[in-house]
């Protein structure tokens with residue numbers, strides 16, 4: 001089982017960015033913990049602040065990956081291109097958000113990804129990524 005964790009813009013700042021909302025943990029440390037815990041799965045991590053790079057990664061993930069765990073961050077709410085890429089590929093995509101986007105500003109309630117995602121996990125902090133891994137069992 002090979003899974004791609006794909007993070008979008010500003011998620012490289014986890015730990016220092018708005019810790020009240022996103023927590024104090026940094027993603028690289030958390031990812032290493034996930035790799036230790038889920039040794040039976042091959043976990044790959046990629047983060048980009050660039051919309052097109054996220055689209056290219058989704059297209060590439062269609063070859064060789066069993067699933068994608070996608071937190072497209074702010075692009076979730078704006079990117080028709082990322083939504084189209086999720087629709088275009090066969091590999092199932094689980095959408096994750098650290099915060100509960102539905103309890104925040106109205107503009108965060110819209111997702112271009114959700115209609116074509118296998119499922120959506122929001123509001124559980126970094127644990128949401130782990131729940132997404134478990135959803136691929």
Ligand code: DQA
Pocket residue numbers: 009010011071072073074075076096097098099100101108
């Ligand atoms: C986020 C929620 C988005 O609205 C926001 O733009 C992010 C992070 C989350 O994980 O809670 O950057 O995707």
